[in-house]
Amino acid sequence: MNETIYRPGLEGIVAGQTSISSIADGLRYRGYPIEQLAQHSSFEEVAYLVLHGELPTQGQLDQFRNQIGQAMELPEEITATLRSIPPGVPMMDVMRTGASLLGHWDEQAQDISTEATLAKAVRLVARLPLVMxxxxxxxxxxQVVPPRKDQSLAYNILWMLRDQEPQPDHVRALDVTLILYVEHEFNASTFTARVVASTLSDLHSAVTAAIGALKGPLHGGANERVLDYLLKLRSPEEAAQWVGQALQRKERIMGFGHRVYRTGDPRAAILAPYCEQLAAQTGNQPMEAVAARIEQEVRQQKNIPPNVDYPAGRLYYYLGLAVDLYTPLFVISRTVGWSAHVLEQQAANRLIRPRARYVGAQPRDYVPLEQRRE
Ligand SMILES: CC(C)(COP(=O)(O)OP(=O)(O)OC[C@H]1O[C@@H](n2cnc3c(N)ncnc32)[C@H](O)[C@@H]1OP(=O)(O)O)[C@@H](O)C(=O)NCCC(=O)NCCS
Structure with a gap:
C-alpha cells in the first residue's frame, strides 16, 4: 500500500469527482458564484439548480415550488412521536430521528432510482422544516401551526415557529442563510451521505447519517456554539480579554477557521451586512460590537477569519430563534446538497472503501483465558 498518500483527516486528498459545487476559486454552485445566487435568487431556485443542474425557467420554478408546498405535511403518527420524545432531547437528535421516521411513511423509501431519489429529496426538504x-x-x-403551502420555505419556517405573519426582510435574511448553507463540496456530512449512498443504500439513510455528522461542533454545530460566548461577553473590552485567554489556553473559537478556506469564507462576507441591519433593527448592536471586536482579535492574534457560522449564528439570534434550532436550519438547507451528492454518487457508483494504516499490536497468538494474568 502506498503510505505516502496517507493524511490525517484526509486533508487535501481528492476523494471523488463532483459537478455540483466548487470551492477552489470562491464558492460556486453548478458554476454560478454564490454572491450572485445570494443576491438574486431564492432558496427554492437554488435548490432546483443544485438538484437538477440548471437554473429553472419560471414554469419549472412554479412547479417545483408547488411540489414542495404540496409535500408540506406530516403523518399524524410522526407528530405524535414528536410529542412523545422526552423534553430534553437535543433538537439535532430529533432531526436525525425525524429524517429516519419520514422514510417509514415514504412509499418510495427503498427505491433508489434517480426519479424516486429526486422525489424523495423534495419531500424531505418540504417536511424537515415541519419536524423542526x-x-x-x-x-x-x-399547538402546531400548519404551513401555508403557497408560501416559501423560509416564510413557513418563521410562520410555523411563531404563529405570526413574518416581516418580509426577516424572511429574506433567513432565505439568504438557507441559500448559503445548501451545498459545500466534500464536507464531513456530505462525504458521509456519499459513503452511505455508495453501498446502494437509500436517501433517507444517507440523510439520517449526514445529520449525525453535521451535529458535531467542528461542523454544523458551530453556529450554535457561537452564541455560547456571544451571550456571555458584555463589552468589546471583555471580548478582547476573553479571546486572548481562550487562545492562550489553545481553545478553538467556534465560528472561525476552515479546513479549505484559509483566507476567508465568502459566505461570511455575504451575511455580514444582513447581520448589521438586523442587529440595528432589533436592538442588538451591543452583540454586533462584541462580535466585531472578537473578529478583529482572532484575525490579529491568529490570522484566522470567520466562517459562515459566525454571522449565521448571530443572524438567527437577531431573528429571535431558539439557539438549538440553528443547526437544524442548516440541516434543512443542506438536505438539498446531500441529496444532489447521493444522486451523483448513484449515477457513477463505486463503493467508497478506503484503507487504513495499521499501527496496532504486532502479530501474536491467542492466549487461553486461564493463562491470562489479572
Ligand atoms: C473548521 C476547523 C475544524 C478546521 O480546522 P483544521 O483544518 O483542522 O485546522 P488546523 O487544525 O489545521 O488549524 C491550524 C491552526 O489554526 C488553529 N485554529 C483553527 N481554527 C481555530 C479556531 N477556530 N480558533 C482558534 N484556533 C484555530 C489551530 O489550533 C491550529 O493552530 P496551531 O498551528 O497553533 O496548532 C477549525 O478551524 C475549527 O475547529 N473551527 C471552529 C469550529 C467551526 O467553526 N467549525 C465550522 C466550520 S465551517
Missing amino acids: CYRHRLRQGQ
Whole structure:
C-alpha cells in the first residue's frame, strides 16, 4: 500500500469527482458564484439548480415550488412521536430521528432510482422544516401551526415557529442563510451521505447519517456554539480579554477557521451586512460590537477569519430563534446538497472503501483465558 498518500483527516486528498459545487476559486454552485445566487435568487431556485443542474425557467420554478408546498405535511403518527420524545432531547437528535421516521411513511423509501431519489429529496426538504417547527411548538406546550403551502420555505419556517405573519426582510435574511448553507463540496456530512449512498443504500439513510455528522461542533454545530460566548461577553473590552485567554489556553473559537478556506469564507462576507441591519433593527448592536471586536482579535492574534457560522449564528439570534434550532436550519438547507451528492454518487457508483494504516499490536497468538494474568 502506498503510505505516502496517507493524511490525517484526509486533508487535501481528492476523494471523488463532483459537478455540483466548487470551492477552489470562491464558492460556486453548478458554476454560478454564490454572491450572485445570494443576491438574486431564492432558496427554492437554488435548490432546483443544485438538484437538477440548471437554473429553472419560471414554469419549472412554479412547479417545483408547488411540489414542495404540496409535500408540506406530516403523518399524524410522526407528530405524535414528536410529542412523545422526552423534553430534553437535543433538537439535532430529533432531526436525525425525524429524517429516519419520514422514510417509514415514504412509499418510495427503498427505491433508489434517480426519479424516486429526486422525489424523495423534495419531500424531505418540504417536511424537515415541519419536524423542526412542530417539535419546537410541542416542546413548549403550544399547538402546531400548519404551513401555508403557497408560501416559501423560509416564510413557513418563521410562520410555523411563531404563529405570526413574518416581516418580509426577516424572511429574506433567513432565505439568504438557507441559500448559503445548501451545498459545500466534500464536507464531513456530505462525504458521509456519499459513503452511505455508495453501498446502494437509500436517501433517507444517507440523510439520517449526514445529520449525525453535521451535529458535531467542528461542523454544523458551530453556529450554535457561537452564541455560547456571544451571550456571555458584555463589552468589546471583555471580548478582547476573553479571546486572548481562550487562545492562550489553545481553545478553538467556534465560528472561525476552515479546513479549505484559509483566507476567508465568502459566505461570511455575504451575511455580514444582513447581520448589521438586523442587529440595528432589533436592538442588538451591543452583540454586533462584541462580535466585531472578537473578529478583529482572532484575525490579529491568529490570522484566522470567520466562517459562515459566525454571522449565521448571530443572524438567527437577531431573528429571535431558539439557539438549538440553528443547526437544524442548516440541516434543512443542506438536505438539498446531500441529496444532489447521493444522486451523483448513484449515477457513477463505486463503493467508497478506503484503507487504513495499521499501527496496532504486532502479530501474536491467542492466549487461553486461564493463562491470562489479572
Ligand atoms: C473548521 C476547523 C475544524 C478546521 O480546522 P483544521 O483544518 O483542522 O485546522 P488546523 O487544525 O489545521 O488549524 C491550524 C491552526 O489554526 C488553529 N485554529 C483553527 N481554527 C481555530 C479556531 N477556530 N480558533 C482558534 N484556533 C484555530 C489551530 O489550533 C491550529 O493552530 P496551531 O498551528 O497553533 O496548532 C477549525 O478551524 C475549527 O475547529 N473551527 C471552529 C469550529 C467551526 O467553526 N467549525 C465550522 C466550520 S465551517
